[in-house]
Amino acid sequence: MTDKPKSIVLQKLTERFGADIVATHSDFGDDTALVRRERIVEICTYLRDDPDLLFDFAMDLTGVDYLGEEPRFEVVYHLFSLEKKHRVRIKARVPEEDPVIDSVIPVWVGMDWFEREAYDMYGLIFRDHPNLRRILMYEEFEGHPLRKDYPKARRQPTVGPQE
Amino acid sequence: MAVNREKDGAPGFLTTRFEAMLAWGRKYSIWPFTFATACCGIEVMGAFGTHYDIARFGAEVIRFSPRQADMLLVAGTVNYKMAPVLQRIYDQMLEPKWVVAMGACASSGGFYNNYSVVQGIDKFMPVDIYIPGCPPIPEQIIDAIVLIQKMIETGEPRARERWPIKI
Numbered sequence: 001m002t003d004k005p006k007s008i009v010l011q012k013l014t015e016r017f018g019a020d021i022v023a024t025h026s027d028f029g030d031d032t033a034l035v036r037r038e039r040i041v042e043i044c045t046y047l048r049d050d051p052d053l054l055f056d057f058a059m060d061l062t063g064v065d066y067l068g069e070e071p072r073f074e075v076v077y078h079l080f081s082l083e084k085k086h087r088v089r090i091k092a093r094v095p096e097e098d099p100v101i102d103s104v105i106p107v108w109v110g111m112d113w114f115e116r117e118a119y120d121m122y123g124l125i126f127r128d129h130p131n132l133r134r135i136l137m138y139e140e141f142e143g144h145p146l147r148k149d150y151p152k153a154r155r156q157p158t159v160g161p162q163e
Numbered sequence: 164m165a166v167n168r169e170k171d172g173a174p175g176f177l178t179t180r181f182e183a184m185l186a187w188g189r190k191y192s193i194w195p196f197t198f199a200t201a202c203c204g205i206e207v208m209g210a211f212g213t214h215y216d217i218a219r220f221g222a223e224v225i226r227f228s229p230r231q232a233d234m235l236l237v238a239g240t241v242n243y244k245m246a247p248v249l250q251r252i253y254d255q256m257l258e259p260k261w262v263v264a265m266g267a268c269a270s271s272g273g274f275y276n277n278y279s280v281v282q283g284i285d286k287f288m289p290v291d292i293y294i295p296g297c298p299p300i301p302e303q304i305i306d307a308i309v310l311i312q313k314m315i316e317t318g319e320p321r322a323r324e325r326w327p328i329k330i
Contacts, residue, residue, distance in 0.1 A: 137244065152277070156278070
């Protein structure tokens with residue numbers, strides 16, 4: 001798979017950002033780039049605005065917990081271009097002791113709830129998010145349930161009727 | 164109740180206790196409130212529909228206001244976020260009231276052994292009748308209503324009167 005020439009997306013990304021693109025692959029036709037989290041907003045802005053790329057549709061954002069690896073967490077962005085009809089997957093590793101990454105809401109406003117979900121489920125902090133509250137669980141919930149070290153049998157106390 | 168008959172066999176008058184008379188009236192006018200959150204709700208609709216026709220047991224007046232209902236039918240999965248809502252609805256119901264936990268999820272959490280689902284609504288509110296099944300068939304809902312009718316008739320204490328259960 002590595003022998004194939006790089007797609008235009010990955011080619012332009014590596015040309016533009018160099019060492020900030022940690023790794024790329026196109027296994028099974030899925031263009032994927034692992035990037036450094038410090039430049040995620042710049043990279044996303046470039047992906048959206050470059051006339052050859054035009055990733056105007058941010059389809060998904062989610063977190064992954066690689067418990068035992070370092071850095072532990074990963075934020076995954078799935079992007080699609082309605083104009084060019086191509087896709088790319090951007091990944092950024094985030095360490096456990098400082099689980100912070102810049103919010104991409106300035107780039108795609110629709111990422112608001114996805115980031116809240118990733119915060120809710122994994123405890124990832126999206127810097128400069130205007131409203132980083134839990135979205136699926138309730139306010140009193142303790143912990144982040146999709147983390148691999150969240151005990152399966154753990155039960156939360158039931159909350160009484162809300163005022 | 165004892166019915167005294169006239170000479171021609173027609174019932175003339177009857178003697179009874181007030182409680183028995185009241186219970187007789189209550190048992191044939193159980194107004195259910197359905198709290199349907201999952202697939203059990205579809206079976207509830209089947210039970211209320213023309214084929215199974217729960218009206219035969221006097222329970223056809225579905226009240227979507229807890230203040231007018233006698234029986235709370237919790238049909239479906241209740242998670243921690245929904246629990247306060249259900250509890251408030253239960254608190255709003257007027258006495259006397261009965262609670263039916265319908266299906267595996269409402270009775271025990273079902274196969275949702277996870278962070279978000281309450282492992283049975285009896286973790287936070289009293290339950291009179293449990294209906295097993297995933298989902299239960301409409302006959303089982305009818306059976307639950309008949310069981311509640313028996314409870315009313317015999318004056319069996321409701322779960323609320325034994326709440327909270329101490330083990």
